[in-house]
Amino acid sequence: MVLPIYVYGHEALREETDPVEENTDDLQSLIDDMIETMRNAAGIGLAAPQGGRSERVFVVDLTPMADEMAEAGEPLPPQPMVFINPEI
16 A cells, blocks of 8 residues: 655654564554555655654665666665664
């Protein structure tokens, strides 16, 4: 299912997110929906709050940059990548 995409300025993007406590079917559905939404928008990344969900999850797909990365000698990790409860 393609999710709505909230953009800069939307109040949902300012709210604190909830940590993911366990791997569930709902989490997998969210991840699948996020990947579908990201690809539908021709994007390379999407965070759960951008899709209207408060979980600490984001997805990245660098496949569109594969040629550029190869020219720079950088290996392309398996795609898409899913990050759960990321911390800086």
